[in-house]
Amino acid sequence: MIHRILALALKSGVATVRYPRQPPILTEEFRGFLVFDPTKCVGCGACTRVCPANAMNLEIRGNEIVVEYFAGRCILCHLCFYACPFGALVATTSFDRTTTNFEDLFDRVAHEGAACPSCGSIHATKRLIQFVDLVLKSEGIEIEDRLRLCPECRRIEALRALNAFRIGMEREGVEHGVE
Ligand code: SF4
Numbered sequence: 001m002i003h004r005i006l007a008l009a010l011k012s013g014v015a016t017v018r019y020p021r022q023p024p025i026l027t028e029e030f031r032g033f034l035v036f037d038p039t040k041c042v043g044c045g046a047c048t049r050v051c052p053a054n055a056m057n058l059e060i061r062g063n064e065i066v067v068e069y070f071a072g073r074c075i076l077c078h079l080c081f082y083a084c085p086f087g088a089l090v091a092t093t094s095f096d097r098t099t100t101n102f103e104d105l106f107d108r109v110a111h112e113g114a115a116c117p118s119c120g121s122i123h124a125t126k127r128l129i130q131f132v133d134l135v136l137k138s139e140g141i142e143i144e145d146r147l148r149l150c151p152e153c154r155r156i157e158a159l160r161a162l163n164a165f166r167i168g169m170e171r172e173g174v175e176h177g178v179e
């Protein structure tokens with residue numbers, strides 16, 4: 001039996017290389033680790049939303065918003081690469097992140113945060129707001145002050161507007177004698 005297996009193996013030839021002494025054979029499609037292109041990243045967070053392994057994170061740290069990639073969790077699915085609307089993730093064929101320094105497993109982009117004009121909390125990156133501003137302006141639309149608010153203040157603002165509208169409608173009903 002063993003002779004037959006050996007004969008078959010010899011016939012099919014060598015399918016592996018002596019890694020790490022020999023470089024591995026990688027196809028063009030091989031999915032390796034990712035790196036940020038900080039010149040393109042706007043801190044939108046799309047990559048963090050699609051990552052099934054929680055290897056991409058977006059955090060507010062002081063006045064900054066940090067997008068962080070942790071190679072130690074990455075399963076190399078490249079969903080983030082396809083989800084990034086700005087082409088800010090570079091897909092490499094690197095698969096070896098062996099290190100004795102835990103920090104080497106992280107890649108980060110730090111963005112200046114934009115403060116909510118109402119409550120002062122950091123809620124988006126300045127770069128993202130500038131980008132939205134630019135896109136809207138190119139369509140001839142001025143960015144509304146409301147859009148610069150954080151989601152919570154925007155919600156409160158919307159409820160206030162709704163309440164003012166309701167009161168206005170009620171007054172109008174009274175003036176016109178509608179019950
Ligand atoms: S890498 Fe792309 S998807 Fe992720 S935060 Fe930056 S711009 Fe957004």
Ligand code: SF4
Nearest residue numbers: 051074075077078080
């Ligand atoms: S390649 Fe997959 S697992 Fe790795 S960071 Fe991107 S989405 Fe997450």
